[in-house]
Amino acid sequence: MGTTQLDQQQPEPKHWHLKTVLSAALDTEFAVGQALPNERELAARFGVARATLRQALDQLELEGRLQRRRGVGTTVAPPRVGVDVSPRHHTWPGGPGDTWITTDCVCVPPPAAVARLLETAPDAPVETVRRSLVAQGQTVAEELLYVPPAALPPVGDRGAPHGAERGHGVLARLRLLEPGEQDRAIELGSATAEQARRLDRLPGSPVLVVTTRYVAAGRPVAAAVATYRADTCRLTFGNQPAFPFSAS
Amino acid sequence: MGTTQLDQQQPEPKHWHLKTVLSAALDTEFAVGQALPNERELAARFGVARATLRQALDQLELEGRLQRRRGVGTTVAPPRVGVDVSPRHHTWPGGPGDTWITTDCVCVPPPAAVARLLETAPDAPVETVRRSLVAQGQTVAEELLYVPPAALPPVGDRGAPHGAERGHGVLARLRLLEPGEQDRAIELGSATAEQARRLDRLPGSPVLVVTTRYVAAGRPVAAAVATYRADTCRLTFGNQPAFPFSAS
């Protein structure tokens, strides 16, 4: 990063030019995991205010190039991890090959949007299973799976009153049903305070929200809302789940 | 938006609390398309600096709740547009039901990442077709489709030297091949300056990058990199391409 000053002739925003310069430096002069100089030093080195430098770093972090941790520093991020999210039709979550970890389960009224998706009454309680996905030593996603009790086959023993135990029970009962189709959507969202804590990020961090509706016998029987860390994940489909690509 | 001041007792960031308050106000007191007060007025009304207010607005814009246009103002955004991106195996781009508009085509060496995907030499020129997708009167996505000339069936007339004509020719020749599987990945990116201009956004705006590799007879024959406006698009899969969901 030999550059010390940047002189622009074009009315191109400083933070944009800065981002370009830093991006090139990351490619040529830094290794994955290596620490950058601190923000105050970088700002001084490029002759800009710290806020301007931070705009550039924000961009690079959004693109998954950098990793910033309060009290620690800024390091070069490893390539994004590929996570397979192909809708495998005619299967239920928690089946073979599913590496999500069930962490909790309660039976409460879901968010309004979920109730609409499940076509249940807005205040009707549904089984709410929380699961998380760990890849390369890091929690990269969290999922809430919603199942109306009415959709599940009745059993004598309802299992544990709450917690992971109960979650396993719900998933097991779900697998007794004949699976059908899935509708899925992906959009950009931002992490809630609690999600951010569990994903080791700051509130409002960008996440990829994957919403799935499970259908059996023509009726919705479950809905899942999974939030993936947008900075560290690449969602993949198809046979070769992780083919390499770094955009831009 | 009756709130004039906000007093926090928790050490919750101001911009976060502000975002929550504004979000609730958008739900209850504003209609789609309605203009918000300008930033200086809003900041004064909530007793914060304009930069802090802008942090909150940035978030809401990222979530697709707001639409900001320089020189004009800030308005409440309509719900995101659902765009079907299911990999329809055994089909080529430009086939029936494909509503993308071919705008340009040149034959040049592709970015290094694309060459790697296509398993061609880094400096080998490939047909590069640019297409754009319009939904609800707005360009919501742009795609670059890369096809190595060697993969296409040879023809006597190579068509126009460049432009949309040439692009149509490339797509037509592609459809003569036996289609195979597709590998697809989705990740968060940021718009280049040119993309941003064509998508009517600012440089660095968040986009959903959909990368597709088309395989025929076990070999990669084409690659596509599509960038969707993350603020206005929801990518959908499955039979019912647009089912409603608004997260958070």
Add this chain to the structure above:
DNA sequence: CAGTGGTCTAGACCACACC
């Protein structure tokens, strides 16, 4: 032209990690 959002500055203080 006036009004909007976008950029930028030079500070200050806070929350957190690590020693």
Add this chain to the structure above:
DNA sequence: GTGTGGTCTAGACCACTGA
């Protein structure tokens, strides 16, 4: 403690839109 990134302020000027 010290050093890091995160938040916040109170200004200033610029680029753009539309009357």
